[in-house]
Amino acid sequence: MAHEEKYTFNIKYLLGISMVSALGGLLFGYDLVVIGGAKAFYELTFGLTSPEIKGWAVSSCIVGCIIGAMGVGKPADLYGRKRLLILSAVLFFISAVGTGYAPTFTAFVLFRLLGGIGMGIASTLSPMYIAEVSPASLRGRFVALNQMTIVIGILLAQLVNYIILESHPIPQALSDDRTIVSIINDAITVQKKKAEEEKSSAVLTIQTQGLLSEEQAERVASGKFLASLPLSIADPLAINKELQKEKAQVALLHIDGLVQYYDEQLNKTWNGQTGWRIMFVAEALPAFLFFFFMFFVPNSPRWLCRMGRGEKAKGIMATVGGSEYAQTNLESINQTLSSECNKNEFAELFKPKMRKIMIIGIILAIFQQWCGINVVFNYAHDIFKAAGYGVSGVMFNLVIVGATNFLFTIVAMLTIDKLGRRLLILWGSVGLAIAYTLVGFCYYQHLQGVVVLLLVLLAIACFSTTLGPVMWVLISEIFPNRVRGLATSIAVLSLWVANFVLNYTFPIIKDAFNIEVLFWIYAAVCVFGAIFIKYCIPETMGKTLEEIEHELVG
Secondary structure, three states, rough: OOOOOOOOOHHHHHHHHHHHHHHHHHHHHHHHHHHHHHHHHHHHOOOOOOOHHHHHHHHHHHHHHHHHHHHHHHHHHHHHHHHHHHHHHHHHHHHHHHHHHHHHHHHHHHHHHHHHHHHHHHHHHHHHHHHHOOOOOHHHHHHHHHHHHHHHHHHHHHHHHHEEEEHHOHHHOHHHHHHHHHEEEEEEEHHHHOOOOOOOOOOOOOEEOOOHHHHHHHHHOOOOOOOOOOOOOHHHHHHHHOOOEEEHHHHHHHHEEEEEEHHHHOOOOOOHHHHHHHHHHOHHHHHHHHHHOOOOOOOOHHHHHHHHHHHHHHHHHHHHOOHHHHHHHHHHHHHHHHHOOOOHHHHHHHHHHHHHHHHHHHHHHHHHOOOHHHHHHHOHEEEEEOOOHHHHHHHHHHHHHHHHHHHHHHHHHHOOOOOOOHHHHHHHHHHHHHHHHHHHHHHHHHOOHHHHHHHHHHHHHHHHHHHHHHHHHHHHHHHHHHHHHHHHHHHHHHHHHHHHHHHHHHHHHHOOOOOHHOOOOOHHHHHHHHHHHHHHOOOOOOHHHHHHHHHHHO
């Protein structure tokens, strides 16, 4: 156990350099989530219809993350964490401006890929850098700063999206009618699949009871639904009358024409033409600030030691905790490097003890993604739309989700160095399994509105207090000094591959199964994750990186 009570740490200095490095996390969070608010609009702009293309639009930046995480490990060990973080800031800036400008879907994807490379670099190096400059007794909460800035980035993206949307509000009648049309279309899609499977030749109908919320059903009954629909598309009165029957004939609802008409109307709005582009361009400002302030941040002292620049490293550590703290840590770092630093790093990863730590890191990274929380962020529009919310309601709910994420990340920062890493992520896994099971039950029972929102917030709270910040802390702690850059990049690469698979397959699986099945699958994953954590994850709280290395690898 590290004994650091005798040292006085320069908290302001530590907080300053950690917050600048953690700006990479803010951009990571913004870039990851901003697409959720723009989704309804860019899909119409670029004419995206198939589940595969929609999945590619969201997950294309994750391919960039994979490239960034795959390529950053060795350069980070050769050129340092600082230079690569500056490069990521440049990529974020270019991506923000380019995505907002993109005249074609191909250009949109290319700029998202570029931003993804920046995300891959930042998500690997920001927590690593903070871990390498922080004292053991403070490391958990300082590395958790990176998760804090990620959730600030998420909240910022959701606020920016909402403010832009509300600056030019979508007409309420358009929002309400388009939501109802979408619900009807989804119900018809399900019935068509059943008819195809059963090879039925009967007249296709949909059950109207329980299909719409009370407010939506009242809109239909009052004749307000489709009130402004041109007769050239369909007869509004006839459709309203048909929907008030116990079973409505699909052929009489003219759903294809309704979907096309309301999509065109939404696409003609200011948000459909301009607003969604500004959502992406707004990221350029924090990207520039990240680039500028990184020039005032010192190199990692552990990287400097690895490069043989011990005196420079000692000076930085002395600024952190005084000369005695610097001397003690310098000796400990050099002991872990002296006998191994010239060995082949890839060969090191395949040694039995090191292989065990790599497997733990990779599985933990994959689990953090496959627990399903990023689907809630990236596809929140679809989730809340399925729960009966219109475009404005979805955007407002996203802000609530972001605020919940932010508040419970603060809880994690206050507890991570008191309760420990292992206990927190174990609790989080169980909590997510319960929340997802209940969300799935709501969709199965056709429960809509605030109930679904509250359960989604419960899932967000569980993740933000546990798996969200703790995974990044553990990944930054468990790997030895001599291979930390390479090993961390492999673990983060695994995370982004898992993220890509999750986001790309969500619309495809959602198209093939009912949405409740998806949440039950994520609940099952969380149960298996809890079992893995209970029996395989070590506790690292309060130990120096060198002490952790000695215990895990020897």
